[in-house]
Amino acid sequence: LSQTATCDVTMAVVGVGPEGVEIRATFTSVDLDWDLPPAATVSSQELLELAHSQLRGMQVSFVVRPEGRVLALPAPPADAPPELHEVIETMLLGLESFFVPLPDRAIRAGKAWKQQFEHTTASGLTQQLEQELELEASYEHRTQELVLRRLSVEQERQEQRAGAAGPVTVEREIRSQLMFATTGFPMELDRETREFDPVSGVVFRKVRATWTRTRGLVPDLVAPPRGDVQVIHDPCNPDYVGPRSCERPPEDAPPEDAAPPEDEASPDEDEGEGEDAP
Secondary structure, eight states, X not given: OOEEEEEEEEEEEEEEOSSOEEEEEEEEEEEEEEOOOTTOSSXXXXXXXXXXXXXXXXXXXXXXXXXXXXXXXXXOOTTSOHHHHHHHHHHHHHHHTTOOOXXXXXXXXXXXXXXXXXEEOTTSOEEEEEEEEEEEEEEEOSSSSOXXXXXXXXXXXXXXXXXXXXXXXXXXXXXXXXXXXXXTEEEEEEEEEEEEETTTEEEEEEEEEEOOXXXXXXXXXXXXXXXXXXXXXXXXXXXXXXXXXXXXXXXXXXXXXXXXXXXXXXXXXXXSXXXXXX
């Protein structure tokens, strides 16, 4: 079966806690090209309608450790149909793929850094990660004043998930090419994963993504409401919501060079030029 999900995601830092930085990800659009098995509980059209109504605008919060490792992402809703559950899981794995543990020291081009990580979730499930990261090359962005590092990453992961008869261990082999800006964010990713699940069998996944960094956006304003959205860029529009302020004077305001009313004029006002009021 061939299954493809194309998403637009906005991520914002919403806080810093003892375990790391809390990130909120908002899926602003979701398009599916998703083959279903004959035993599926919903039709392809029903799955598309579910994805549009429930996943567009979906928000996910998670914590990123200082070294770049993601703590456990939330599980898909237990009451979701199995087909939608699989779509959500694919989206979450794609989201997680952009966060790679980085060394705490500088490494030279062509050199590799190996490390092991282990974590136990609040529900008692274990996560183990073995990673080898190599700095392949450095570049300067053609149009932006950015220095980019191309990283090659190989990971072996063992992660437990909740199962009907107890924890189930999922094994993943991951190969990634990552373009990372030295200012602290990823820009491009190409990742392939071979996943073995004792229940689902063997699954091959691919993630290809690009990211753009934005500044000055309030986290609560980056997610559009559910339903049709009209994008309004004019800050003077009464329906505009955003960080910019309207600098246009109101329509009923008098011209700047208009004389003040007689009862407000000062008899000894200087006729020379003065500075505009702020």
